[in-house]
Amino acid sequence: MAWLENINFEKKLIKKYKKIVAIDEAGRGSLVGPLVVAGILLENKNYNIDFRVKDSKLLNSNQREKIFQKIKKTFKFKFVFINEKKIDKYGIIKAEVLGIKKIIKDLKPKLTIIDGLKIKELKKIKNLKFFVHGDRKLFSLACASIIAKVKRDNFMKKLSLKYPNWNFEKNKGYGTKEHLKLIKVFGPLKIHRKTFIKNLT
Secondary structure (H helix, E strand, O other): OOOEOOOHHHHHHHHHHOEEEEEEEEOOOOOEOOEEEEEEEEEOOOOOOOOOEOOHHHOOHHHHHHHHHHHHHHOEEEEEEEOHHHHHHHOHHHHHHHHHHHHHHHHOOOEEEEEOOOOHHHOOOOOEEEEOOHHHOOHHHHHHHHHHHHHHHHHHHHHHHHOHHHOHHHHOOOOOHHHHHHHHHHOOOOOEOHHHHOOOO
């Protein structure tokens, strides 16, 4: 996939709405730990962008970290951690909604663009646009995906120090063969999403 190099599409939206936020998440399918929702703010100003982006899943960790440092210098952003207890209580969609609502409340955009399919739980919020595979099409959503991924990966690296036998630094909590085997052998940890592994134990 080609690199995304500009925010021309977003600039058209900024002209109309003045202040927009692009939101994406990381960790939705993980068996362990939090969902991270990130939002990047774009306002009516000139952005001197000297870097390119891709969907975070198409970058290696070093590329993501370098781009993340560039994003930090260019844009204002927010991120929200939704822990495994809330994911088990509300389900992954409603957990994501909690994160999205928090970001909208904090950044107060006139328009919010979100990666993915429409979420019916957000239908009462005005001025939302959804873009399927938006993190592969729009610069701002790719940036949001990188923020969410970097923040979550760093969290999982720290978690790996606490639970070294689970190799979270490598698998990031996803259902790899090794991870699934460890669950069956040792049973789940308290940080596992119980609703995600209920048929594995």
